[in-house]
Amino acid sequence: MRHLFAGFLLILWLPLCGWAQNVQTVRGTVQDEAGRPLPGVTVLIRGTGTGDATNEQGAFELKADFAKAPVVLVVSFVGFAAQNIPLSGPETALVVKMRTSGMLDQVVVSASRIEESIGQVPVTVEKIDQRQVNNITTPDLVSGLARFKSIDVSNSSMLLTSFSTRGFSSSRSDRVIQLADYADTQLPSLSSNFGNLLGTPILDVASVEVVHGPASALYGANAFNGVLLTNSKDPFKDTGLSVRLRGGNRDLLDGQLRYAVKLGERVAFKISGGGIRANDFTGNNLDATSKLLEPANNPAGSNLGYDAVSVYGDAGNTFGATGGALAGKTVFLPGFSEADLITGNNLTYSVKVSPSLAVKLTDNIKATASYRYAATNTTFQAASRYRIVNTGAQQGKLAIEGRNWVVRAFQTRDFSGGRDPQTDGSYNLGFLGGVLQLQQAVGANGQPVVDASGRPVTYAQRYFGTYAAAYNAALQANGGNADAAALTARTTANTVAPVLQPGTQAFKDARDRIIHNPTPGQGARLILRSVLSEASGQYNFNSEIVDVVVGGSYRRYDLGSDGSLLEDTRESGRIRNYEYGAYAQASRAFLDDHLKLAAAGRVDRFQNFGTAFSPRVSAVYSVGAEKQHNFRTSYSRAFRAASQDAQYIRLDVGRAILVGNVGAGFRGYTTGLATQLPGILAPTRAADLAALEYQSPGLKLEKVNSGEVGYRGQLTSKLFVDLDYFYSAYDNFIATRNFIGNVDGSRPTTAQIGAAAPFRFANAALPTRVIQINTNVDQTVKSQGAGISLGYTFSPALTATGNYSYNALITKDFQPGTLSFFNTPEHKFNLGVDGLLLERKLSYNANFRRVSSYTFESTFATGTIPTAHVVDAQLGYTVAKLHTTVQVGGTNLFDSTNFQVYGAPSQGRIVYAGLLFDID
Template identity: 70%
Template sequence: MKADFSKGPVTLTVSFIGYETQELPLSAADNAISLTLRPSAVLDQVVVAASRVEESIGQVPVTVEKLSQRQVEQITTPDLVAGLGRFKGIDVSSSSMLTTSFSTRGFNSSRSERVIQLADYMDTQVPSLSSYFGNLLGTPVLDVASVEIVHGPASALYGANAFNGVLLTNSKDPFRDPGLTVRLRGGNRSMLDGQLRYATKIGERVAFKISGGATTANDFLADNQSATSTLIEPGNNAAGSNLGYDAVSRYGDVGNTFTATGGALAGKTVFLPGYSEAELVADDNKTHSYKIAPSLAVLLTSNLKATIDYRYTNANTTYQSASRYRFVNSGAHQARVQLEGNNWFVRGFTTRDYSGGRDPQTDGSYNLGFLGGFLQAQQALAKDANGNLTIPVVDATGRAVSYAERYFNTYAIRYNQAYATNGNNTDAAAKTARDFANTNAPLLQPGTKEFDVARNQIIHNPTPGQGARLILRSILNEGSGQYTFNNSFADVTVGAAYRQFLLGSDGSLFEDTRDGERIKNYEYGAYAQVSKTLLDDHLKLAAAGRVDRFQNFGTAFSPRASVVYSLGPDKLQNFRASFSRAFRAPTQNDQYIKLDVGRAILLGNVRGGFQGYTTPLASQLPGILAPTRTAELAGYEYSSAALKLEEVNSYEVGYRAQLVKKLYIDVDYFYNTYNNFIATQNFIGNIDGSRPTAAQIGAAAPGRFQNSALSTRVIQIATNVNQQVKSQGAGLTLSYAFAPALTVSGNYSYNDLITKDFKVGTQSFFNTPRNKFNLGVDGLLLDRALSYNLNYRWVDSFLYESTFATGTVPTAQTLDAQVGYTLKPLHTTVQAGGTNLLDAPNLQVYGAPNYGRLVYVGLLFDIK
């Protein structure tokens, strides 16, 4: 059709599904029009994560959030995942600056064990830990085309552990998006960040790209001096106690319960002073993330493409789980091969993690709790005539005396003396004893040569029970395929996947050994989905189901059924409802862990289960073991069967619409019921699973069940709770685009754990604020040369539970902003921005550091 300019200017409208519709006024014919399509942020977006096939976001049957390339570029945190908290229904948990996990719909944690995170459909978990380290192994940020987050269960299409959500990062296609992009930034905390992407076509059938980057900064370090919860340390003293206490962010502050031979101290527990995280991390406080990701794509035919990818990442960072772990030069290798046609694909990938070399002399990762504890077990040194610590301390028999033993003995002697001379005043005696022991029987002092030597030996010693070295050398292998049949009756998608874990830790985390084979574990499954549109495509019905088989848990079936009804000729109002059932397989740690953390030993639970006694028994000893009272043991009996799959049944309704021009809304409500809910349980038992005898309990009790040489211990396992657990929640997003210069948006999220009366000793790990909201503005000014965005985030206080620390995370209010100005002739954008600009309290994981202010300036070069 030829344009008629005789009556004045005409308007050229350019639209394409998934991109913003743009209008370009023309006063005369022009054969050299240049226009760049911008990804849409509204109802005509295309998503693939919800149903594993392309569909309009308006007719997606479940709650989905999609971030366009522009929205990704607006994230101000160094790690992509850490910035997702500004979107509806998404909770983020940062263990440190570059280690962040995400969750949706409750049960948040630093491990993200209830969601899966994919980069071009490759699982980005670290296999040894069943955890996601933010975007550590994900797509380099300059290569991200979009991010899609599916809220709620998705096991029907993705298998077990797509339990509460899926995060899918889609990378840019080198055929469609060639060019060079470089981003350089610098900021406070000595932050330096450089990112690069280069893509080119080699002829018409071959395309190559390489992306990656490097980020370094001074890491955030934890410094929580509150007393560790008595759920985790039952015999702990109150914070500030002159008997000492186990603090959340001190390590090696282990306790000793004195028996009758302790005199006035009998029955009391004295804790060592311990070491702070900053003292133990020492010169390792720099965090970094290095990654590189080359990719080659070949068009074998017009409808068949082959892709080969490789990703390498290396990091220094801190991760929180059962303890806090410092990873030094750790990371993963990942490789993929894929064939894809118009309606099918076959792919396979492998991931191999590492945590430094297996050679003890090389750098590597370590457990901060072990490091603090084993520093106390070193032989104590006394000063010689010159004031140097050179004289080994021994007892009357010539036996070496550790720093901990010397401290406790000195404390006890001085306490009993002070107690006798101060009118039996226990607190005064404790203060006198503490001050005397700290002066006359000090522990190894940070900054001294002796401390540095001992620290170096411990962090490089991989021997379980002696060193703090953590060795990761696990492998995840996965193969999958999918085919979609399009016909006039219905669209049918079928697929299958197999994955294998080969777990290795040299005994530092799992029940494997250095010289033994890796622990093998597998799962596989197949799925099908049928979708049908009716009423001139206004009604969309879909059903999906997946069968999975697990090495340790048998077979499970995950169904999903959904309906979407769209009103109006343009389908601008969309109502959705769905039912989903999903299963969660216990993590590899839950299945095979063997980690002695002193106060308890953590064991996997996939064999015959455990018999024992509840931990309140400890407070009744030794009287309950008297011959006339042993029958009372029955009142404390505990038993646990081997782990089973956890199940969730989820009901969801939602409404997504364009109410008036440029006003968009998305609202949803869900109700979940969980069966065989997986939680942690502490009890007194034998490590072989048998129930201890009264004699075994009596022998262990004086050491408060912490002696690693004993078979009777406080044991911590993952187990299924024999009660139904219920939760519910809702979310609302509103966005109004006044003009390209101003878009105002906001979202609100509500989450509620309905079940309150958990069994004694059970931790739910809900870890989610009941209320939170975001308010933001963004826009393009000066002929789109100036861009800006501003986001205010408010998060309610909530209880955070974990096996490491339990406590209240306070209310957080953060302000993030970014501004950029593009010098078009130079293909350069000058940027400035920051996260938590007001440096407000911003704790996300109890026991982790506060995520403080980060500001930066930089340049972005983009040559298409």
């Protein structure tokens, strides 16, 4: 791929000769409806990259070849309806009047992979234009999408956000795909998008489009519940320099840059990127971990100790007969907080740089070579909380596009520090806390602690031993008061046999060793070194009878973690996995373009899952002379493959081992077995043991059949409405399941069960463990939802917007031990205002969001997300002569409770002030 990329660059830089044209000059001015000049308006000659931007007086000048008359000028500006102006000859005093844009004037490409009016798209689509992107107040672009209809965002930390539509939200966005100019932005090792980390830099964003619901028919299997497509600015059309500088609370510093220049009429170059840093929010949830995940847990505050959500290394010990009066009780270690483990260094940052070169090979063919580098420090939540250090990705992309076709190829390589253990990289907070407890204890005399046989004694062993002795002695002394005995035992153990203390040199030394060690069971280092390669193409056949789109893609993963996350090893090399597919879509308009019918289908082939077919059929009926009322309906079927890490994971988290499930499946027993030991192993209870048997075949593709109806229309010239309703039914639903089995997939013998009981301790020498896998639920899972958006434009000075979203999981009764991960509020609404005052010099926007309380399920933590009320706002004043806009604003201005992922911190107030320089 590197050689291909270098060769392509060489071709683009070859001398470009013989392209002189017989041109003449076109001059004019662009004004608003009141006759005031509009600076910054883009004026292009359709079908070419030739164009100009208006100056402060609204004037433009460009060259056009009238040998090919008529020449069509395309005049566009954010907030106004684009105009196409045909010219048969040169003009020197052209006046163009722009009218305020209605919502139906928007053009989208994501719904059908071709340009079409947003009013006539067959599915629910949200388009966020450049003006709305500039109004986003959150540090990360994706996080700001929460203000739009039926889009849910989940923040693991300040700069790490995932998005979802139509339910089943998570911190990983594994049911939707996220694209930047059609290149996937995921980190392949984790099958996760880190917000907009590898996406389009914010100043280079032309628009964002979100397709709601299944889109596999055109985008492939994991476009299961939606697509997020970011479109970047064209360097031929949007030239100049833009710089944004901001500073705010939490030591926020934000600098962004974009520069684009035309090197003649055939070559254009741009570079964009920037960096943001701040003090991140830190997890501090001291609730008791759900008994769904930790069945033996004690209530929060128990003197026996308890497993807290944001505490790590607080492992439990269920005492047997040797524990005396503690037999059958579980005592938990004092653990370490998130702040302890990151040693108070909650710095987060994100940096990226993205240069690209575009060359017009002919008037109708453009080639683009681009590169993107992105790196971050942040905190990510999945099966555990991970401190992400010096982690990111590089992506190279090549594209050649004509008027009706495009060919693309890209390759993404992720990284986390280096493979050398001495380099700083990401680490697992759960592993770090657990391994710290397994260090050899040091006594008050400074000497290592050993037992009577001279074997090392760990901090965990010393604590549990001291606790048990103190508990039994106190229980006998106080007449059997168990609560008082537990308090005495905890106080004694914390005083006489404390665990490693944060801030001490011993803690620092042990932590440093562990976070640099990737060996499972000994260290916490997470190594990412996976590669995602993809090639794709599309061709559009347009005719008077039917319009047809055909395309296809090939994708290959080469997954590597050196055994720190996946079942690969440093010696075995990367795990290879592939998928490929082809699609076609046919559409035709009837009744003078008032009825549009379309059908699409895609066939995909997977290395691990065989072949799947995804169809979509749709109809749009438009009413009114200007098609201002549009009714749509569609049916889609989509497929979802488990994420790459779910297919190949092998991660021992102590209380369970997470194993991939793409082989022959697993046989074992339900976790109810643990509560019936040891009696159930008696020969006389063989039938009872058989009743607890569990079996899971290897994973299959999850399938959804979804139907939707909707209406999008301009009720008046100022009132816009968009509403939709959907109903979805999922088969082979992928969920997680815990059971007791052998890690090789076989059912344990009674001897193996007895040796491994009570299944709470990680013992790599034994085959029998509590195992967690992704598996298909043998029941149909159903959900439904609806949404409505309203927008009323009183004048350029005031536009009021509002939206409401409803989502519900209809299937509530799952098999015991199964989590649905629906993770979506039933009710959510936004109310917003924005506008331009003082002859467009003063801009403002404000948004209020209310999100109802809901249950959030994950393999890390399960609990209740409280109701959130969040206010965001921004104010800007433009000094045109200085090409400068002064900005002040913030998100969650009233610092209200704002949890989005259970176990992650609340996303509190961030306020900022800064400058935006924009020179065309």
